[in-house]
Amino acid sequence: MATKKIYIKNMVCDRCKRVVAEELQKLGYAVLQVGLGEAEIATESDDVDMEQLRDVLENNGFELLDDRKTQLIEKVKLAIIELIHQAGEQDLHINTSDYIAEKVGLDYNYISSLFSSFEGITIEKYLILQRVERVKELLVYDELSLKEIAYKLGYSSVAHLSSQFKKVTGLTPSHFKQVKSAKRKTLDKVQE
Incomplete structure (x- = not known):
């Protein structure tokens, strides 16, 4: 029995x-593990x-990642999404460059340069966009001050949050909370 790890774009939640x-099971593969952005399958041979x-992944809104650099970019995005959405469980006051380098297992300067060249924005900007989307989500839930x-x-x-929020959305958090009509983006569409 051979195992194969596959990397998948737009896979950002438990659903x-x-x-x-x-x-994968419908295709007849034994699924060993599925995590954010990746899955490991067992096959009878190396042929997958x-x-x-x-085709199956694209029909479900995902994308199979073949290229090593593309897989790396996706790992960076998933590390950021995981960090932002597990806030409270993890300390968001940590050094994000160290966190990302540790999660990805490569030098941060290399990761940052590669990310910027592929995505057209910096990791820091992507992180800010993700944080603002999370703020929107929490404002809509209306459970936290x-x-x-x-x-x-x-x-x-709060002033820092408000300033960053307004820079990205054009609205103050309190105005956003009042109108709640500003559409939230899905996590995989945040930079678009």
């Missing part, structure tokens, strides 16, 4: 992991029908 696992796999949200997401103050 995504469940869909991918189900689709990559075109069939690509702005001060609690600022602390939870690692902002130094």
Whole structure:
């Protein structure tokens, strides 16, 4: 029995992991593990029908990643999403460059340069966009005060959160909360 790790773009939540696992099983693969952005399967031989796999994933809104650099970029995005969405469970006051370098297992300067050249924005800008989307989500839930949200997401103050939020959205958090009509983006579309 051979094992193969596959990397998948746009796989950013537990529902995504469940869909991918189900689709891999339908194709007859033994699913060993499914995590954010990746899955490991067992096969009878080293032969995996990559075109069939690509088609099934694309039909479900995912993308099979073949290229090593593209896989690395996806790992960086997933590390950032994981960091932002597990705030509270992890300390968001940590050094994000160290966190990303540790998660990806490469030098941060290399990762940062590669990310910028592939995505057209810096890792820092991507992180800010993800944080703002998380702020929007928490504002819509209306369970936490702005001060609690600022602390939870690692902002130094409510003023810092508000300034960054307005720079990205054009609205203050309180105005956003009032109108709640500003559309939130799915996590995989944040930079678009």
